[in-house]
Amino acid sequence: MKKNFRLLIILCLSYTASGQVKFIIESLPETTPADDSIYLTGTFNDWNTTDPKCLLQKQPNGQLSVEITFDEPVVEYKFTRGSWLKVETGTQNQYIPNRTLINHHQTKTIPIHIQNWQDLGGARNFEYLSFFYFAVAFLSLSIFIFSFRIFKKDFKRKQIFSIIHGAYFFVYLGAVAYYVVNPIWQTYLLILGQSLIFAWGANIQLLISAIEKKDVGHFSWSCYGPVSFATIVAILRLINVDFLAFLAIPAVGFIAWGELLMIGLGAIMALYILVQIIGGLKWNEINRPHSISQIILTCHIICLCFVFVSLGAGALGTQDYRLLEFKWFLVLFSIPIWVLVIGLLHDFQLFKEKNHVYVIENANELLSNLRELMESKKVYQDAELNINRLAELLDTKTHILSRLLNEHYEQNFRDFVNSYRVKEFIGQAQTGKLQKLTFLGLAHEVGFNSKSTFNLAFKKITNKSPREYFK
Incomplete structure (x- = not known):
């Protein structure tokens, strides 16, 4: 016992x-x-x-x-x-x-x-590409800021440009941080970055639709559902949830299950959306925004091929499979950003809606009637005359009359009418009317309603004040 x-x-x-x-x-x-x-x-x-x-x-x-x-x-x-x-x-x-x-x-x-x-002795390799990534982050931030100025009234396109390039700014800022932090934090950044691949295709579709001013490939906001799910998975990985431990295990070659699923599925989804965009784009259309869309789409197709080649290299056990760390992928990915910046530097109004050009079919008839109203009927002597009243007398639209004055007289309505009034004032003054009326009295007779307006108009047309002119 x-x-x-x-x-x-x-x-x-x-x-x-x-x-x-x-x-x-x-x-x-x-x-x-x-x-x-x-x-x-x-x-x-x-x-x-x-x-x-x-x-x-x-x-x-x-x-x-x-x-x-x-x-x-x-x-x-x-x-x-x-x-x-x-x-x-x-x-x-x-x-x-x-x-x-x-x-x-x-x-x-x-x-x-x-x-x-001990063997590395504190040596630290400096990645010069981080300077390039910082430059791209700055360019993305610039487009983000300028989008508010380019699209002042077009809220939808302003929203698309600002959101996408705001996201690019953080992506490239994260790439800069990748070469500063220690390897464990580098892994954290890679896990988060892999989840963003699911937003790739949807972002490009939105951007091209904004450039083309139309929906390309029937875009749906549901395309952003997968990236939300992928982000949740990435967060669960970062807090080390046990049931996701298999994502760190090698699946094939040097590629872990996490890389295979996150990068592979995200790239396949991007490929599907890019094929839709290709089908909805008119490749024979010739204009600068359309050419920029084609360059952007071509660059992203090359980037997509780069990802699939990298996955294949990793699956075959090639030691250089670390291309999946996106060192050179991000360089290729930045080309569309540079294209947009160069396009905007060349023409800041590149993506703005162009003003509609009105073709005045009966311009000669309108000009003839306008001369009759001004020279024979002297409608300018009416101090209450405005552009709406004059357009009504001509039986035309206000914007057509304004364009007619700009194109044929290179004047706006006020300067056009005042030129007739000043000419009439000078003609009547030379007949001796100034001996019976004051300057202001005669100015009222020809259509001016105030002394200050008369003096400003007279000096603008003759480069002299009324008193200097008649000395």
């Missing part, structure tokens, strides 16, 4: 002496190679730097983690990239003491921040 009791105590102690610990790497040096494996090594495995049980695995949100069960009360450990030449070091690449864990015989999670690697 005593023997059995002792055995039970030993079994209980051996159970409680072990503790399960989960190590999660929350940050890595910017220079950590994307394809390198990271191992946990320590006293618990005789400092084996390539122990497969201690290989850190990628979680749904991109973090690396490993779970180890310890029997020892005190454990010393470090992280390596598979060799003691690639062991972790301090911020200045200095040696750091072993990490220590006191086993409290309970399950716990330990966040890890790795500062540097």
